[in-house]
Amino acid sequence: MLTxxxxxxxxxxxxxxxxxxxxxxMAAAALARVLGPRGPAITLIxxxxxxxxxxxxxxxxxxxxxNAMIGLDEDVFVRETKGTFKLGxxxxxxxxxxxxYFHPFGVYGPDFGxxxxxxxxxxxxxxxxxxxxxxxxICAQAAAAGRFARPQPxxxxxxxxxxxxHFDAALYAKLLRAHAEAAxxxxxxxxxxxxxxxxxxxxxxxxxxxxxxxxxxxxFLDCTGFRALLIGQALESPFENWARWLPNDRAVAxxxxxxxxxxxxxxxxxxxxxxxxxxxxxxxxxxGYVFSSRHVSEDEATATLLAHLDGEPLAEPRVLRFxxxxxxAGWVKNVVxxxxxxxxxxxxESTSIHLIQVGIARLLEMLPTRAFxxxxxxxxxxxxxxxxxxxxxxxxLHFHATERRDTPYWEQLAGxxxxxxLLERLRIYRATGRVFRESDELFTKTSWLAVLDGQGPEVEGxxxxxEGLPLDQVEARLAxxxxxxxxxxxRMPAQADFLRAHGQAGAPVPV
Numbered sequence: 001m002l003t004x005x006x007x008x009x010x011x012x013x014x015x016x017x018x019x020x021x022x023x024x025x026m027a028a029a030a031l032a033r034v035l036g037p038r039g040p041a042i043t044l045i046x047x048x049x050x051x052x053x054x055x056x057x058x059x060x061x062x063x064x065x066x067n068a069m070i071g072l073d074e075d076v077f078v079r080e081t082k083g084t085f086k087l088g089x090x091x092x093x094x095x096x097x098x099x100x101y102f103h104p105f106g107v108y109g110p111d112f113g114x115x116x117x118x119x120x121x122x123x124x125x126x127x128x129x130x131x132x133x134x135x136x137x138i139c140a141q142a143a144a145a146g147r148f149a150r151p152q153p154x155x156x157x158x159x160x161x162x163x164x165x166h167f168d169a170a171l172y173a174k175l176l177r178a179h180a181e182a183a184x185x186x187x188x189x190x191x192x193x194x195x196x197x198x199x200x201x202x203x204x205x206x207x208x209x210x211x212x213x214x215x216x217x218x219x220f221l222d223c224t225g226f227r228a229l230l231i232g233q234a235l236e237s238p239f240e241n242w243a244r245w246l247p248n249d250r251a252v253a254x255x256x257x258x259x260x261x262x263x264x265x266x267x268x269x270x271x272x273x274x275x276x277x278x279x280x281x282x283x284x285x286x287x288g289y290v291f292s293s294r295h296v297s298e299d300e301a302t303a304t305l306l307a308h309l310d311g312e313p314l315a316e317p318r319v320l321r322f323x324x325x326x327x328x329a330g331w332v333k334n335v336v337x338x339x340x341x342x343x344x345x346x347x348x349e350s351t352s353i354h355l356i357q358v359g360i361a362r363l364l365e366m367l368p369t370r371a372f373x374x375x376x377x378x379x380x381x382x383x384x385x386x387x388x389x390x391x392x393x394x395x396x397l398h399f400h401a402t403e404r405r406d407t408p409y410w411e412q413l414a415g416x417x418x419x420x421x422l423l424e425r426l427r428i429y430r431a432t433g434r435v436f437r438e439s440d441e442l443f444t445k446t447s448w449l450a451v452l453d454g455q456g457p458e459v460e461g462x463x464x465x466x467e468g469l470p471l472d473q474v475e476a477r478l479a480x481x482x483x484x485x486x487x488x489x490x491r492m493p494a495q496a497d498f499l500r501a502h503g504q505a506g507a508p509v510p511v
Contacts (some may be wrong), residue, residue, distance in 0.1 A: 086266060
């Protein structure tokens with residue numbers, strides 16, 4: 001016979017997800033898949049009357065692992081979300097007006113034995129030889145040519161392709177909902193009127209719906225967006241504001257008609273008080289201007305965005321307001337916050353959905369029993385803090401390492417103090433051009449190198465391991481890498497052709 005103690009330490013029986021959108025339905029689909037039909041009952045509560053703040057329509061490569069984990073076929077995903085493929089991000093006017101660079105997925109060339117590729121490449125560049133970094137990236141070259149293919153077996157450049165997606169976030173949530181409901185998740189329509197705390201320990205016991213129904217659970221996931229109904233309002237978990245480093249607090253967004261075949265990359269263009277995104281889908285292009293309201297008004301930002309569209313606008317512009325930052329404790333008592341309820345980092349590097357994905361993965365890794373061991377929550381919060389801080393530093397790099405001083409906005413950002421963790425990276429890079437990936441953080445050496453080289457901090461010396469390399473051998477090997485990369489790109493189909501064979505939705509993709 002079970003004792004009272006064993007029941008309290010038993011597995012979760014009921015999980016309630018408060019809020020839908022990408023965060024809620026990603027969590028529902030993942031939990032249902034991993035915990036299975038014999039796991040806890042999962043209920044998702046959402047209201048059609050409450051608008052959903054889109055967390056971005058561009059992603060990074062880890063989303064492929066998430067979709068595979070929940071059993072979502074990639075061609076079906078692309079077709080149902082009217083998606084396109086993404087090989088990286090083009091940055092325009094960030095270092096200075098008139099200059100651009102590309103942040104590719106994947107890798108550049110192979111290392112020269114113990115000498116990292118970037119060390120050998122930089123030594124050659126410092127004597128006026130070699131080509132720009134993008135020459136050695138299959139993703140950068142394919143993006144420039146408008147081509148796409150999935151990775152192929154072997155050791156050549158085509159095996160090094162890495163990619164993510166552009167997609168309609170609302171359609172993704174709809175697809176996830178169907179997937180989750182088929183796995184047994186129950187959706188409850190309606191608004192939460194009250195959050196009921198348990199006497200004694202302050203855990204959330206239940207929520208009361210507007211119609212009076214009380215829904216109880218062992219574990220609650222707060223996916224209520226910026227409202228943070230449970231984690232912020234009920235449990236009063238504080239929010240750490242990062243405006244001193246990431247001052248953008250507004251975004252105006254509008255879809256537009258496609259002006260040609262969708263490109264296999266996102267474009268980010270620096271503006272006078274922020275930056276503008278362009279995200280090409282099969283049926284339209286997503287556009288937005290992320291800006292600081294202290295430097296430009298909403299009306300001025302809207303006018304700037306509309307003046308720089310590639311095609312005709314398809315709807316009225318919509319303004320979103322936010323604060324950059326995070327909750328140091330995203331897991332409090334029996335509530336775990338996901339998505340915007342846990343924090344927000346602007347979508348410059350398409351990390352919003354990834355942070356949801358990481359939160360879900362960490363929760364599954366530390367899935368509690370009904371006893372809710374406090375050490376589980378402490379470890380979860382520590383790991384999520386590391387994840388957020390790493391992404392924060394990478395975003396700050398784009399704004400701080402710039403030669404622009406042409407507006408008060410850019411002058412402020414170039415002169416600001418940065419976190420010590422980023423300052424250390426910058427000092428190491430400036431000394432020898434070294435880049436590194438700390439532990440299992442999100443952004444790889446390719447990412448750090450692409451942005452550091454593209455944004456332009458000067459490098460004073462050379463990687464010591466590259467000093468003894470014969471320059472003629474380095475030059476010849478880099479030339480072979482560049483030629484192999486160019487040949488591989490020529491064998492790839494145009495993205496429009498690939499889409500017609502793998503995931504075209506509705507009307508033909510423009511050619």
